Structures are given as structure tokens and as C-alpha cells.
Amino acid sequence: MKTKKILQGKIISNKKIAPDHFKMAIQNEWLALKARPGQFVMIKVQEKNNDPLLRIPLGVHFTEEDRTYLLYKVVGPGTATLSQRQKGEIVSILGPLGNGFDLSKNSPDKEALIVAGGHGIVPLYMLIKELRKKGIKVAVFEGACSKEHILCENRLKQTGSKVFIATENGTQGKKGRVTDVLVEYLKKYEKNGKRKNIGEKYIMFVCGPKPMIKSVNKIAEKFKINTQISFAEYMACGIGACLGCAIMTVDGYKMTCKDGPVFDSKEIKWDAQ
Ligand SMILES: Cc1cc2nc3c(=O)[nH]c(=O)nc-3n(C[C@H](O)[C@H](O)[C@H](O)COP(=O)(O)OP(=O)(O)OC[C@H]3O[C@@H](n4cnc5c(N)ncnc54)[C@H](O)[C@@H]3O)c2cc1C
Numbered sequence: 161m162k163t164k165k166i167l168q169g170k171i172i173s174n175k176k177i178a179p180d181h182f183k184m185a186i187q188n189e190w191l192a193l194k195a196r197p198g199q200f201v202m203i204k205v206q207e208k209n210n211d212p213l214l215r216i217p218l219g220v221h222f223t224e225e226d227r228t229y230l231l232y233k234v235v236g237p238g239t240a241t242l243s244q245r246q247k248g249e250i251v252s253i254l255g256p257l258g259n260g261f262d263l264s265k266n267s268p269d270k271e272a273l274i275v276a277g278g279h280g281i282v283p284l285y286m287l288i289k290e291l292r293k294k295g296i297k298v299a300v301f302e303g304a305c306s307k308e309h310i311l312c313e314n315r316l317k318q319t320g321s322k323v324f325i326a327t328e329n330g331t332q333g334k335k336g337r338v339t340d341v342l343v344e345y346l347k348k349y350e351k352n353g354k355r356k357n358i359g360e361k362y363i364m365f366v367c368g369p370k371p372m373i374k375s376v377n378k379i380a381e382k383f384k385i386n387t388q389i390s391f392a393e394y395m396a397c398g399i400g401a402c403l404g405c406a407i408m409t410v411d412g413y414k415m416t417c418k419d420g421p422v423f424d425s426k427e428i429k430w431d432a433q
């Protein structure tokens with residue numbers, strides 16, 4: 161059965177939750193029922209005219225009953241227009257799109273390491289909720305430029321996950337990069353010498369800016385941890401028609417929108433990134 165559709169959703173709320181960041185709740189039963197962790201939607205930011213022309217891609221943050229939550233940063237005209245949309249208005253959404261995180265590969269005794277940079281936490285939050293529901297241990301590593309940009313911290317703690325924060329300016333958590341905190345965590349375990357192959361204990365899920373993704377991949381390779389990464393390449397159509405979101409993999413080019421946005425880190429041709 162076709163799972164992606166053009167849907168009409170009613171805006172239930174659209175609130176600023178951090179500097180430049182908005183959380184939007186959209187009511188549409190089908191979308192809330194079908195969306196899986198790691199999938200995304202293409203949302204038409206306004207109905208009146210075609211400016212900005214294209215829909216913009218946003219990750220599904222989480223779903224609750226008949227509602228789907230989005231969390232976005234205002235960076236340009238599309239997201240700025242979206243931030244002006246009011247409660248009660250109708251938005252057009254294409255979705256849910258793409259292949260999300262694959263939980264079938266995770267054995268329940270592995271701890272899930274979640275690594276998020278900036279609004280990379282958006283699609284990972286729904287995944288964390290699902291992992292916790294299955295009784296899987298979760299450690300979240302969240303990085304941002306400063307304290308005000310750390311998103312969802314309390315909600316993450318409420319899932320019963322361990323939460324480690326890093327900020328570039330040191331206003332919260334460890335000063336520096338989130339990858340430093342991740343390595344510290346892995347080395348502590350390695351030092352305890354409980355098991356030689358650290359990759360047998362962990363599985364990793366990642367979303368964030370490209371430089372962070374590349375460093376996490378190096379860590380995954382070093383510690384031999386199976387890792388799934390959500391990529392946010394530039395997208396125009398979101399359905400595999402424009403070839404605008406191609407990513408080089410070991411099997412040649414794939415479309416991030418249709419074949420991803422989540423890929424196994426071993427699928428990616430890293431020297432082409
Ligand atoms: C699968 C997917 C999921 C996404 N999920 C989210 C999300 O949950 N929350 C969120 O805030 N954003 C998310 N994004 C990014 C979001 O789509 C863009 O920020 C948005 O399209 C920008 O539109 P705009 O018109 O406001 O700005 P534009 O004028 O299009 O861009 C403004 C600035 O942002 C940069 N930019 C735009 N798109 C991207 C991108 N994909 N990657 C890196 N830089 C970009 C541009 O280079 C430019 O500097 C996602 C992108 C993809 C592909």
C-alpha cells in the first residue's frame with residue numbers, strides 16, 4: 161500500500177522554543193500513524209502563492225495520537241515563512257518520505273549511542289522513544305554551539321536515557337565537540353577492559369552537520385561500531401525525481417530522499433564526501 165501521500169494538516173501549534181527554533185504540531189491521523197523514526201516530510205510553507213516555490217524537507221520529530229511534531233531552525237525564506245504560520249491554518253505535506261532507522265539490526269543487549277549535532281536531534285528523538293519502549297539502553301550525546309541551542313534536554317532525560325552535553329563555548333556540559341565526549345565514553349568502557357571488541361556492545365545512530373558526521377564515522381570505524389547515519393543533503397523534490405540529492409555510496413550514486421536519508425555508515429563512500 162502506498163504510504164506517502166499529499167496530505168492536508170491542521171496546525172495545532174507553532175511555537176518558538178529556542179533562539180531561531182520552532183516546534184510545530186500538525187494534526188493529520190494518517191501521517192501520525194504511518195511516520196517512522198528517521199523519515200521526513202516535504203512541507204509547503206505557504207498556500208497563498210508559490211513563493212518560496214518548493215516544499216522544504218523537515219524530519220519527523222515525533223508523533224503522538226493524531227499529531228506529528230516538527231522542529232525546525234529558521235535559516236532562510238522558507239523556514240522564516242513557516243515560522244509565521246498560525247494555529248488553525250492548514251498546511252500541505254508530502255509524506256512520510258524516505259527510509260528511516262532500521263531497528264531490526266539491533267540486538268536488545270546492545271546499548272544505543274545517539275549522536276546529535278544541533279537540530280540533528282530532531283529525527284533521533286522519535287528513535288530514542290522507540291528504543292526505550294523496547295527496553296534498550298540509550299546514551300545520548302548532544303552538541304551545540306551554546307546552552308540556548310541545546311534542544312529537548314529534559315524530554316531526553318524523561319525517556320530514561322543517559323544524556324551527555326557538549327557546547328562549543330562551554331556554557332553547558334563539556335566545552336568542545338560532542339565527538340570528544342563520545343570518545344571519552346567509549347575509552348572509559350575500553351579501559352574497564354570488560355570486553356575487547358567494543359563494537360559488540362554498542363550500536364550508533366547519528367544526525368547532524370557534515371563535519372560532525374565525518375568525525376563520528378571515523379570513531380565508528382576505529383571502534384568497529386555498526387552505525388546508521390541520517391543525511392540532510394539539499395533536496396528539491398523529495399521523491400527521487402530530480403536527482404538533486406545524490407550521495408556517493410560504495411554501490412555508486414544513491415538518492416538521499418528515496419534510498420535514505422538514513423544509510424549504514426559502511427554504505428557511504430567517505431572519500432567522496
Ligand atoms: C531530510 C532532511 C531533513 C531535514 N530536517 C530538518 C529538521 O528537522 N529541522 C530543520 O531545522 N532543518 C531540517 N532540514 C534542513 C531544512 O530542510 C533547511 O534548513 C530548509 O530547507 C531551509 O530552507 P529555507 O528556505 O529557510 O532556507 P534556504 O534559503 O534554502 O537556505 C538558508 C541557508 O541554509 C542552508 N541550507 C539549506 N538547506 C540545507 C540542508 N539541507 N543542509 C545544510 N544546509 C542547508 C543554505 O545553504 C543556506 O545557507 C532537513 C533537510 C533534509 C534534507
Ligand code: FES
Binds near residue numbers: 395398399406415418
Ligand atoms: S530531492 Fe529530488 S531526487 Fe532527491
